[in-house]
Amino acid sequence: xxxxxxxxxxxxxxxxxxxxxxxxxxxxxxxxxxxxxxxxxxxxxxxxxxxxxxxxxxxxxxxxxxxxxxxxxxxxxxxxxxxx
Amino acid sequence: xxxxxxxxxxxxxxxxxxxxxxxxxxxxxxxxxxxxxxxxxxxxxxxxxxxxxxxxxxxxxxxxxxxxxxxxxxxxxxxxxxxxxxxxxxxxxxxxxxxxxxxxxxxxxxxxxxxxxxxxxxxxxxxxxxxxxxxxxxxxxxxxxxxxxxxxxxxxxxxxxxxxxxx
Amino acid sequence: xxxxxxxxxxxxxxxxxxxxxxxxxxxxxxxxxxxxxxxxxxxxxxxxxxxxxxxxxxxxxxxxxxxxxxxxxxxxxxxxxxxxxxxxxxxxxxxxxxxxxxxxxxxxxxxxxxxxxxxxxxxxxxxxxxxxxxxxxxxxxxxxxxxxxxxxxxxxxxxxxxxxxxxxxxxxxxxxxxxxxxxxxxxxxxxxxxxxxxxxxxxxxxxxxxxxxxxxxxxxxxxxxxxxxxxxxxxxxxxxxxxx
Numbered sequence: 204x205x206x207x208x209x210x211x212x213x214x215x216x217x218x219x220x221x222x223x224x225x226x227x228x229x230x231x232x233x234x235x236x237x238x239x240x241x242x243x244x245x246x247x248x249x250x251x252x253x254x255x256x257x258x259x260x261x262x263x264x265x266x267x268x269x270x271x272x273x274x275x276x277x278x279x280x281x282x283x284x285x286x287x
Numbered sequence: 288x289x290x291x292x293x294x295x296x297x298x299x300x301x302x303x304x305x306x307x308x309x310x311x312x313x314x315x316x317x318x319x320x321x322x323x324x325x326x327x328x329x330x331x332x333x334x335x336x337x338x339x340x341x342x343x344x345x346x347x348x349x350x351x352x353x354x355x356x357x358x359x360x361x362x363x364x365x366x367x368x369x370x371x372x373x374x375x376x377x378x379x380x381x382x383x384x385x386x387x388x389x390x391x392x393x394x395x396x397x398x399x400x401x402x403x404x405x406x407x408x409x410x411x412x413x414x415x416x417x418x419x420x421x422x423x424x425x426x427x428x429x430x431x432x433x434x435x436x437x438x439x440x441x442x443x444x445x446x447x448x449x450x451x452x453x454x
Numbered sequence: 455x456x457x458x459x460x461x462x463x464x465x466x467x468x469x470x471x472x473x474x475x476x477x478x479x480x481x482x483x484x485x486x487x488x489x490x491x492x493x494x495x496x497x498x499x500x501x502x503x504x505x506x507x508x509x510x511x512x513x514x515x516x517x518x519x520x521x522x523x524x525x526x527x528x529x530x531x532x533x534x535x536x537x538x539x540x541x542x543x544x545x546x547x548x549x550x551x552x553x554x555x556x557x558x559x560x561x562x563x564x565x566x567x568x569x570x571x572x573x574x575x576x577x578x579x580x581x582x583x584x585x586x587x588x589x590x591x592x593x594x595x596x597x598x599x600x601x602x603x604x605x606x607x608x609x610x611x612x613x614x615x616x617x618x619x620x621x622x623x624x625x626x627x628x629x630x631x632x633x634x635x636x637x638x639x640x641x642x643x644x645x646x647x648x649x650x651x652x653x654x655x656x657x658x659x660x661x662x663x664x665x666x667x668x669x670x671x672x673x674x675x676x677x678x679x680x681x682x683x684x685x686x687x688x689x690x691x692x693x694x695x696x697x698x
């Protein structure tokens with residue numbers, strides 16, 4: 204019974220953790236939009252803007268990745284179950 | 288079958304990873320960076336050497352050109368001198384030739400003049416001789432004929448005067 | 455569906471210190487080492503000064519690219535750092551991209567990425583110590599006010615944590631998603647071919663051909679390259695700022 208409660212709470216926790224995916228989504232969308240505007244203004248700087256944008260996106264993505272890691276841990280290596 | 292945890296910190300894996308990265312660092316340093324850097328350095332040196340050689344060749348060419356130009360100027364000067372000399376000598380010779388020709392012509396003219404004078408003298412002599420002969424003959428004839436002193440006195444006189452005048 | 459997501463398998467145990475577990479990640483790392491060694495040997499054998507082959511041009515380009523990267527991000531007098539950056543790049547990229555062959559990526563193991571991040575972390579601390587001296591090294595934690603001590607320590611520790619977690623999370627998510635897609639495709643093929651009485655034919659996962667390649671391009675190639683690049687960039691930026 205306790206195990207079931209912990210598992211259910213973990214499943215809900217996984218879902219809640221993945222809400223963090225919103226943040227990087229908005230941030231990356233904004234970054235890409237700005238990059239598009241920059242390329243529109245200065246098409247000759249496209250390669251530089253693109254590489255900087257990809258680097259920034261990858262770093263901005265890390266918060267989302269952290270939440271993914273948390274949810275993956277809860278999914279496949281749940282430490283809470285072992286506490287019982 | 289034994290699995291490690293999905294999310295775990297395994298000390299031995301960490302140590303193995305450090306060892307692996309150290310080996311990889313050595314490999315990349317020894318097998319990639321060292322030879323490539325060596326080749327790049329060698330190429331750099333070669334390029335520098337080539338530049339030095341090119342500079343040297345350029346300098347050599349410049350000096351050769353200068354020398355050539357100098358020689359050319361010298362040769363031109365010499366040629367000018369030779370031409371001048373030749374012109375001078377030719378002029379001299381021309382004058383000489385003209386002078387000698389003049390001389391010869393003078394001599395020839397003189398000679399011709401003297402010859403003409405001699406011829407004339409000769410002719411004159413001949414004519415005088417003939418006239419004297421003829422006058423002697425005429426005188427003989429006149430002596431044979433009856434001389435009308437009255438008629439011919441004047442004529443004879445004039446004749447003799449004329450002959451004397453010729454003398 | 456029999457999709458199981460596990461940690462790295464323990465392939466064999468060395469009988470020292472009460473048994474050292476050698477997991478899949480370590481063996482995959484050895485494969486990476488072998489690949490990189492062969493690649494380096496192949497790139498740099500019979501190099502010539504005057505008449506470079508295409509292979510040699512690629513090798514020179516590679517070296518110069520890394521050197522230029524180091525020079526742009528760290529400065530002129532950090533040329534000796536280029537081999538280390540190249541090592542991190544090669545190890546990270548090859549490890550992550552190894553999943554294309556079906557082997558387990560070493561970087562999908564948190565211990566491996568943590569080890570890499572700890573190298574960066576120790577380098578950063580070393581250069582702090584070198585540039586500021588022992589007193590300055592510890593004084594850094596109580597600046598601007600002593601109350602900030604826990605914050606500074608967390609800030610210091612969070613760098614390797616975030617670096618290792620980012621790398622691990624990206625590659626692991628790729629591995630997990632690829633495994634899930636493989637499982638789903640196997641189940642789908644079984645659904646389609648289930649009416650065939652022959653169990654061998656019915657179990658052929660026909661949909662696993664081709665479709666995961668699209669995922670592989672993103673998760674194996676693109677993600678690996680980006681993560682390797684980011685790891686190097688962060689290492690270079692932090693070490694260079696630590697040495698100032």
